Amino acid sequence: MGIFSRTRDIIAANFNDMLDKADDPQKMIRMIILEMEETLVEVRASAARTIADQKEMHRHTVKLDKLQADWAEKAQLALSKDREDLARAALVEKKKAGDMSEQLKQEIAVLDDALRAYEQDIAKLQHRLREARSRQTAIAARLESAENRVKLRSLMTNERVDEALSRFDQLERRVDYAEGRADALKLSSEADKLSxxxxxxxxxxxxxxxxxxxxxxxxxxxxxxxxxxxxxxxx
Incomplete structure (x- = not known):
């Protein structure tokens, strides 16, 4: 799959539909984020190569422009010496340099368009990546909450927990009885002995x-x- 087509697919992807159809939404969102991160790295690398190519082409156009000037001077020199044949040959070389320079400038213009497309794609990918990471955080929080609810419900329906709670009730009743006896003895003692x-x-x-x-x-x-x-x- 080409870098452009994959980038367009990711940008146009509907995360909600993908997550709804996934058996494991958390795993799916991790895969989406990984794919987007890899694509973003590739797009940035392609943009960097394009910039490097563009700079090299600029350097070539500068050399070709200088070469054209050199051939023009040589043509004038040859013509001044009455060597029309040499002047004509020099002008032919000048034209070749000019054609090559024009071609490079057209390619540079194409690369300018490509760079603008890269910038737009990078911005969109970054936005989608932030969106995906936000979804990942939300999904992880919901999953943790659901798992905690399951654990709590399982704990509350556990027979051992019911048995432990029953024992706690028995202990509380024994404590209540002991405290009641102590209070009764205190009242009896106070009634028998006046201060x-x-x-x-x-x-x-x-x-x-x-x-x-x-x-x-x-x-x-x-x-x-x-x-x-x-x-x-x-x-």
């Missing part, structure tokens, strides 16, 4: 009840009756 502050608070509570009871008695006149009875008994 000094609690005992004093209880006494204060009793005094408050007695005071309230006396107030109620006075309000009902029960205290006066009790005082009179005590006085009478004293007499």
């Amino acid at each position: 000094l502050a609690d005992e004093i608070a209880a006494l204060e509570g009793t005094d408050a009840v007695d005071d309230e009871l006396e107030q109620m008695k006075r309000a009902l006149g029960l205290n006066e009756s009790a005082d009179d009875s005590a006085a009478k008994k004293g007499e």
Whole structure:
């Protein structure tokens, strides 16, 4: 396959269709990138050779232009010496140099067109290569995500995992039971043994009840009756 036809095929390729039809999209995108990189190297190498050929042709045209000037001077010299035959021969050589120079200039123009085509192809290939590498990164990320989901689902459906989780539940129940017993013992101990502050608070509570009871008695006149009875008994 020629360099130009392969370049055109890559530029015109539809990556989406190629990836959709591929059994292994990641492998396919790697192959596409490798093909594009190789083609890009070849296109650049061809462009470099074209530039080198063009420079060599320029050097030849300069030499041919100088040669034409030399033959023109020789023709004039021969004609001035009345050697028309030599002058004619010199002009023939001048024409040959001129024809060769013109041909080289036409070839240089063709190479100019080729170089412009190379520049366009290189720019398009670079764009397509960036696109392919971007697709490769996206495909790799999607593939990794899919593989991780598969591993996670496989792990969650594994019997050994279910068994381990069941054991964790049993351990949690044992811990809950132990903590419950400890809390119950603590409450029982605190109920059986009152602190000094609690005992004093209880006494204060009793005094408050007695005071309230006396107030109620006075309000009902029960205290006066009790005082009179005590006085009478004293007499």
